[in-house]
Every structure is written in C-alpha cells, then in structure tokens.
Amino acid sequence: MSVIQRKFLKIVKISAIFLFIILLIILTAFTFKVFATNSVSSHQAPAIHKINVKVVTWGFISAAAVVGLGSIGAGIAVAYVGSAALGALGEKPEIFGRALIFVALAEGIAIYGVIIAMMILGKLG
Numbered sequence: 001m002s003v004i005q006r007k008f009l010k011i012v013k014i015s016a017i018f019l020f021i022i023l024l025i026i027l028t029a030f031t032f033k034v035f036a037t038n039s040v041s042s043h044q045a046p047a048i049h050k051i052n053v054k055v056v057t058w059g060f061i062s063a064a065a066v067v068g069l070g071s072i073g074a075g076i077a078v079a080y081v082g083s084a085a086l087g088a089l090g091e092k093p094e095i096f097g098r099a100l101i102f103v104a105l106a107e108g109i110a111i112y113g114v115i116i117a118m119m120i121l122g123k124l125g
Contacts, residue, residue, distance in 0.1 A: 017076065020069045031062040031120055059124045063117040070113020077106035 085099035 027062040074110035
C-alpha cells in the first residue's frame with residue numbers, strides 16, 4: 001500500500017469516528033429535549049401519565065446507539081493502544097503494568113457509553 005493510500009485511509013477512519021461522535025451527541029441531545037418537552041398538560045389529572053410511543057422508541061434507539069458507538073470507539077482505541085503496548089513490551093518487558101493501565105483507560109470509553117445509556121433508560125421509566 002502506498003503512502004497516499006495509507007494517509008487516505010487514516011483520514012477516512014478519523015472522519016468516521018467524528019461522524020459517529022456527532023451522531024451520538026445529536027441522538028443524546030434529542031432524547032433529553034424530548035423528555036423535557038413531554039410533560040403532562042394542565043387539564044389532565046397529575047396521577048395520569050400517557051406513554052408517548054415516540055419518546056420510548058427514540059429513547060431505546062438513543063440508548064442502543066450510545067452503547068454501540070461507545071463500544072466501537074473503545075474497540076478502535078484498544079486496537080491502537082494495545083498494539084503499541086505490545087510493541088513496547090517486546091522491547092521492555094518491565095513496563096507491563098503501565099501498558100496494562102493504558103489499555104484499561106481505552107476500554108473505559110465503553111463504560112461511559114453504558115452509563116449514559118442507563119441514564120437515558122432511567123428517564124424512560
């Protein structure tokens with residue numbers, strides 16, 4: 001593969017990551033906006049809550065997107081960090097602990113996605 005092709009692939013990967021992040025932000029913001037505007041009107045009894053199917057549908061879609069995109073981002077991060085850590089371990093085996101910490105930090109991205117999804121699903125209930 002030539003240098004130009006490698007640079008092009010790198011640009012495509014970075015663009016795809018940014019596109020996923022922007023989509024994630026839009027879905028999350030839309031979900032919270034829908035929750036903020038979905039209130040019970042004043043002529044209804046306060047104990048009666050109608051379930052809006054669109055709100056629940058978009059809530060589940062947003063939660064799934066957050067977990068999915070967070071996991072994809074964590075997978076990409078672990079791939080880069082893990083390969084660099086293995087290369088460094090080949091030269092200096094005594095840095096195993098530090099390399100493991102960096103891989104664990106990259107995996108934390110997926111945990112953030114799961115936490116946000118739990119927050120979204122908590123608002124649905």
